Amino acid sequence: MPSIPSSSEARWDPIKAFSIHNHEKGGAVSCVGWAPSKRRRCQNPIAAQNRSAAEYLLKDMSYRDPNTVTDATLEMIAGYSLCRAYHQNQKAEMVRNWKNVITGEQRALDRSRAQPSRPLERLPRGARGTSKSRHRRKDSKGRD
Numbered sequence: 286m287p288s289i290p291s292s293s294e295a296r297w298d299p300i301k302a303f304s305i306h307n308h309e310k311g312g313a314v315s316c317v318g319w320a321p322s323k324r325r326r327c328q329n330p331i332a333a334q335n336r337s338a339a340e341y342l343l344k345d346m347s348y349r350d351p352n353t354v355t356d357a358t359l360e361m362i363a364g365y366s367l368c369r370a371y372h373q374n375q376k377a378e379m380v381r382n383w384k385n386v387i388t389g390e391q392r393a394l395d396r397s398r399a400q401p402s403r404p405l406e407r408l409p410r411g412a413r414g415t416s417k418s419r420h421r422r423k424d425s426k427g428r429d
């Protein structure tokens with residue numbers, strides 16, 4: 286297995302975004318399927334080799350933009366993270382859910398890029414005296 290370059294930074298966290306870790310089970314990886322009869326997430330464990338295969342793909346994904354993830358990759362991850370016993374038939378549903386998640390993640394990422402490293406300036410309610418910035422804008426305009 287090729288290793289993930291350590292120099293690059295993760296852009297998002299698919300493991301978290303896709304809720305791969307089951308918090309009812311103390312954050313362990315269990316089947317991501319839904320058990321309708323129990324009205325909760327399936328608690329079946331996932332074989333170690335499938336788990337690490339899924340985690341590898343998810344980790345690799347985190348270094349790219351969410352919207353570059355292909356359906357084929359999502360299908361593979363769904364196959365790995367659904368239990369063999371009951372939930373392989375929820376693959377298409379999982380992929381659909383995850384694609385919605387991806388849309389949201391991409392939007393968040395684009396938003397954060399649009400305002401590079403500037404923390405949101407939040408003024409306390411009713412604050413006055415914001416005219417300073419307006420002045421500055423006036424001064425700096427008009428020369429290109």
Ligand SMILES: [Zn+2]
Pocket residue numbers: 316317318319327328329367368371372
């Ligand atoms: Zn299951």
